[in-house]
Amino acid sequence: MKIAVVGSGALGLYYGALLQRGGEDIHFLLRRDYDAVSKNGLKIFSINGDFELPTVQGYRRSEDIGPVDLVLVGLKTFANDVLRELVSPLIGKGTNILTLQNGLGNEETLAELFGGERIIGGVAFLCSNRGEPGEVHHLGAGRIIIGEYVCGDQDRLKMLASVFNLCGIDCRITDDIKKARWEKLVWNIPFNGLCALLLQTVDRLLAVSHTRSLIRQIMLEVIRAANTQKLSTPIAEKYAEDMLLFTDNMGVYKPSMLIDREEGRQMETTAIFRKPLESGQNLGVAMHRVEMLATLLEQVGP
Amino acid sequence: MKIAVVGSGALGLYYGALLQRGGEDIHFLLRRDYDAVSKNGLKIFSINGDFELPTVQGYRRSEDIGPVDLVLVGLKTFANDVLRELVSPLIGKGTNILTLQNGLGNEETLAELFGGERIIGGVAFLCSNRGEPGEVHHLGAGRIIIGEYVCGDQDRLKMLASVFNLCGIDCRITDDIKKARWEKLVWNIPFNGLCALLLQTVDRLLAVSHTRSLIRQIMLEVIRAANTQKLSTPIAEKYAEDMLLFTDNMGVYKPSMLIDREEGRQMETTAIFRKPLESGQNLGVAMHRVEMLATLLEQVGP
Numbered sequence: 235m236k237i238a239v240v241g242s243g244a245l246g247l248y249y250g251a252l253l254q255r256g257g258e259d260i261h262f263l264l265r266r267d268y269d270a271v272s273k274n275g276l277k278i279f280s281i282n283g284d285f286e287l288p289t290v291q292g293y294r295r296s297e298d299i300g301p302v303d304l305v306l307v308g309l310k311t312f313a314n315d316v317l318r319e320l321v322s323p324l325i326g327k328g329t330n331i332l333t334l335q336n337g338l339g340n341e342e343t344l345a346e347l348f349g350g351e352r353i354i355g356g357v358a359f360l361c362s363n364r365g366e367p368g369e370v371h372h373l374g375a376g377r378i379i380i381g382e383y384v385c386g387d388q389d390r391l392k393m394l395a396s397v398f399n400l401c402g403i404d405c406r407i408t409d410d411i412k413k414a415r416w417e418k419l420v421w422n423i424p425f426n427g428l429c430a431l432l433l434q435t436v437d438r439l440l441a442v443s444h445t446r447s448l449i450r451q452i453m454l455e456v457i458r459a460a461n462t463q464k465l466s467t468p469i470a471e472k473y474a475e476d477m478l479l480f481t482d483n484m485g486v487y488k489p490s491m492l493i494d495r496e497e498g499r500q501m502e503t504t505a506i507f508r509k510p511l512e513s514g515q516n517l518g519v520a521m522h523r524v525e526m527l528a529t530l531l532e533q534v535g536p
Numbered sequence: 537m538k539i540a541v542v543g544s545g546a547l548g549l550y551y552g553a554l555l556q557r558g559g560e561d562i563h564f565l566l567r568r569d570y571d572a573v574s575k576n577g578l579k580i581f582s583i584n585g586d587f588e589l590p591t592v593q594g595y596r597r598s599e600d601i602g603p604v605d606l607v608l609v610g611l612k613t614f615a616n617d618v619l620r621e622l623v624s625p626l627i628g629k630g631t632n633i634l635t636l637q638n639g640l641g642n643e644e645t646l647a648e649l650f651g652g653e654r655i656i657g658g659v660a661f662l663c664s665n666r667g668e669p670g671e672v673h674h675l676g677a678g679r680i681i682i683g684e685y686v687c688g689d690q691d692r693l694k695m696l697a698s699v700f701n702l703c704g705i706d707c708r709i710t711d712d713i714k715k716a717r718w719e720k721l722v723w724n725i726p727f728n729g730l731c732a733l734l735l736q737t738v739d740r741l742l743a744v745s746h747t748r749s750l751i752r753q754i755m756l757e758v759i760r761a762a763n764t765q766k767l768s769t770p771i772a773e774k775y776a777e778d779m780l781l782f783t784d785n786m787g788v789y790k791p792s793m794l795i796d797r798e799e800g801r802q803m804e805t806t807a808i809f810r811k812p813l814e815s816g817q818n819l820g821v822a823m824h825r826v827e828m829l830a831t832l833l834e835q836v837g838p
Binding site for chain 1: 832
């Protein structure tokens with residue numbers, strides 16, 4: 235399968251590398267890592283075993299890749315305004331677009347640009363960070379959940395999941411991608427938000443009982459808002475406790491938004507905070523703590 | 537009147553200097569500023585006119601001051617555990633103790649140590665910062681409101697207010713010092729808390745509409761909690777708007793808690809946040825945003 239990776243950060247490079255190792259025809263659109271990857275390929279340092287790809291097809295412009303079977307979008311959501319420019323040259327007759335981006339609103343943005351029937355929603359539960367150019371550190375997890383955005387038919391999802399699974403990526407199909415997105419928000423909103431605001435890793439937050447309790451309260455606000463969104467089944471309140479225990483095992487982990495702030499980049503506050511707040515407010519659900527956290531992040535952001 | 541100033545920071549030095557200039561017999565208990573003040577006295581740079589006191593009675597130990605008529609307590613509340621040691625040597629038969637400290641619980645602490653009948657509660661609305669040792673910058677306001685803690689009689693309040701007013705300190709009497717404390721908290725909680733958390737001055741917070749709105753919401757939480765505390769008359773919701781407009785005029789102001797954090801000191805989170813939260817909770821009032829702010833401050837504190 236000819237696949238273009240748009241947004242070759244810690245997520246795009248990691249999944250792209252696994253797909254290439256598994257025999258797929260992968261084309262990376264690169265910016266920061268172009269020189270390093272063109273010269274030396276990719277190095278993945280993974281809890282599942284390190285591996286190298288000495289030769290990688292890297293590009294500076296999508297035009298040089300041309301139409302593909304699948305566009306894998308891993309772009310930071312604050313860069314969504316360049317999606318038209320980056321993705322248009324990759325679109326052919328049967329091209330599908332899978333977005334693994336954070337937060338809400340990404341399928342909608344892509345659907346407006348390229349038509350809803352091409353769009354597949356995806357949620358990645360992945361702990362990875364970029365290292366030196368051409369290097370990715372995979373620290374934990376990695377499951378992808380994919381679901382249709384407008385189409386009812388699951389055949390292409392099954393085909394895609396089978397390709398991913400053959401390449402060693404745990405990929406599952408859901409008939410409620412919206413629920414998967416909200417489930418990820420239950421983790422993303424407190425941990426990305428608080429770590430970025432306080433410039434601390436997840437373990438430091440979890441070690442203080444008041445802060446742990448604040449995280450739980452934020453998660454419960456998100457769960458309550460999620461459960462007004464016409465999900466197939468509600469998210470149980472117990473999911474908050476599960477996520478706390480899951481995160482206890484992550485150790486000294488830096489969520490992506492903390493790294494974005496440390497490196498002077500924008501933070502994904504619109505997709506991860508403002509869009510969910512809007513979705514909640516539209517259905518009459520207030521999220522006081524989530525809103526306060528969004529406001530504080532915007533106040534310290536670049 | 538023989539007055540000892542305990543806690544000679546920006547507040548203690550400022551009021552002590554005004555009282556000494558007005559002819560009172562002032563004895564400063566000093567730590568950081570001892571050498572500078574003993575050698576060169578005090579310099580006050582004030583919006584009401586600068587002045588100098590070339591000779592000042594400074595001490596390292598309260599024992600060297602001995603019993604006084606009035607102890608003026610300006611100590612940071614996180615140092616309240618040394619009050620017994622610092623204040624005991626100053627107590628004589630008729631000694632009164634006026635606390636101008638922030639937050640809640642200070643009268644109670646002093647009353648336990650020295651008896652409630654000696655205690656006068658005070659709330660200072662003062663913008664001042666310490667400069668170099670021996671220097672204080674008075675940036676705005678300065679009114680003091682005093683009230684009895686357990687005694688019903690207002691005679692000593694009238695006497696004290698008259699001494700203060702003769703020295704150029706705007707000092708008023710209230711029969712509800714608890715209300716005055718909560719009114720100050722309406723300002724202190726959002727501005728001290730958010731400025732210290734975000735390392736920003738008040739003007740930057742007020743300039744962003746989401747943040748201004750968060751400040752208002754925090755103020756309203758405090759007002760609602762205050763109005764369950766059996767005050768003589770309730771605090772109107774409009775007080776929040778008044779405080780916002782008042783703060784607009786303060787310009788690039790750093791609240792004391794921001795300075796405390798910048799200088800690596802503890803922050804007064806117990807007196808300014810946890811005690812009010814406890815008072816609210818005891819009467820069934822939740823303050824979600826105030827509690828979140830307290831937790832965040834504790835998480836970044838030393």
